Amino acid sequence: MAPQIPILGAILLLIVTLSSIDPTESKQPAFKFMNQLQGCHKGQKVSGIHQLKQYLERFGYLSNASYNHPNQYDLFDDVLESAVKSYQQFYHLQVTGTLNSETMKLMTMPRCGVPDIVKENHPHSHYHHNRKLIHAVSRYAFFNGNPRWAKSMLTYTFFSSVSVPAAQSLSSACARAFQKWANVSNFTFQEVAQSSKADIVIGFHVGDHGDGIPFDGPGGFTAHAFAPSIGLLHFDGDENWNTNPGPNQMDLESIALHEIGHVLGLQHDDTVPDAVMYSILNYGNVKRNLHPDDIAGIRALYGLQP
Structure with a gap:
């Protein structure tokens, strides 16, 4: 039985350690990917652009078919520029089509999940x-x-x-x-x-x-x-x-x-x-x-x- 005591102690220590962890600490903030996108504009290819397209698609500014192609994942193309302009217009920002600081500040804030523009194929x-x-x-x-x-x-x-x-x-x-x-x-x-x-x-x-x-x-x-x-x-x-x-x-x-x-x-x-x-x-x-x-x-x- 003696060899089991260290094992039991280790298990108890692990349980105590896991119970003290905040489950949200292991999760990255949902909009963290946007931190590297400020200043981006049409013609650039930057990691995180694809997630931005998913964000804009969720709120109705893009359709999935317009960006869901491997070659378009992280490309800031004409379609994305148009979507960014629509977002800026909706929220009465300066309409530039670029990810300026004013636009990024608004996009990275926590918000309601109800879409701004609801497409026919959206669950809403x-x-x-x-x-x-x-x-x-x-x-x-x-x-x-x-x-x-x-x-x-x-x-x-x-x-x-x-x-x-x-x-x-x-x-x-x-x-x-x-x-x-x-x-x-x-x-x-x-x-x-x-x-x-x-x-x-x-x-x-x-x-x-x-x-x-x-x-x-x-x-x-x-x-x-x-x-x-x-x-x-x-x-x-x-x-x-x-x-x-x-x-x-x-x-x-x-x-x-x-x-x-x-x-x-x-x-x-x-x-x-x-x-x-x-x-x-x-x-x-x-x-x-x-x-x-x-x-x-x-x-x-x-x-x-x-």
């Missing part, structure tokens, strides 16, 4: 349509066809496929976020047991979690949701979530407030960075109060008095 295409066809009034926007709920009392529940520390705060954070939308609309929201059939299901997931929109790890797409009346709201479990966020943490309530806006039928507000429905929120930032544009949008969508 069953529920969202081409961004160019979205009915826009003032600065807020709706999904094409103005999908909305046919009832004003919505139930919600929680189901996660992974365990994260912030899960214990999810119910209270979402309750506060739901109440803020209820205060400016005709909606009421009620949490129900997981065993009940709910209108909205909320939870933490990682990677490919079955809805066709995989998460990409820390520092990328923080969450996503579907337009009415699909009722799915997902948070990326690889992010460092908190209700009192530090500089490297994402605010749970702020993101919940944004994604609930999608669940109710609002698209991204691409011109007002202070709006809750703006697609980008950086680490450590908090945005827990609805902007007048958010309020005007939800009230216009559901035919309420301004």
Whole structure:
């Protein structure tokens, strides 16, 4: 038996060591590849360009067929230049077609995973349509066809496929976020047991979690949701979530407030960075109060008095 003692001790030491490792530490930030791309322009071939094309394809600025060829992987070609210009135009940046510092700063920030322009072959295409066809009034926007709920009392529940520390705060954070939308609309929201059939299901997931929109790890797409009346709201479990966020943490309530806006039928507000429905929120930032544009949008969508 004596020879087994060192082995047992080694196993116990390994277990203790592994249990002390933060699982997110082994994962590279999702947008880290962009660090080497600043200043790139048409005609260059740089490692990481292919990942940039995948980023722009995810948000609707490129089609997969336009870049998925070995000779085009890391080439900054005409198609990519056009996609970069479209991105810059969408976010009201200087339209140069080059990866200048202003563009790269915006691209590398954590953001909502709902696409800006939804192609027909995208998993969201069953529920969202081409961004160019979205009915826009003032600065807020709706999904094409103005999908909305046919009832004003919505139930919600929680189901996660992974365990994260912030899960214990999810119910209270979402309750506060739901109440803020209820205060400016005709909606009421009620949490129900997981065993009940709910209108909205909320939870933490990682990677490919079955809805066709995989998460990409820390520092990328923080969450996503579907337009009415699909009722799915997902948070990326690889992010460092908190209700009192530090500089490297994402605010749970702020993101919940944004994604609930999608669940109710609002698209991204691409011109007002202070709006809750703006697609980008950086680490450590908090945005827990609805902007007048958010309020005007939800009230216009559901035919309420301004």
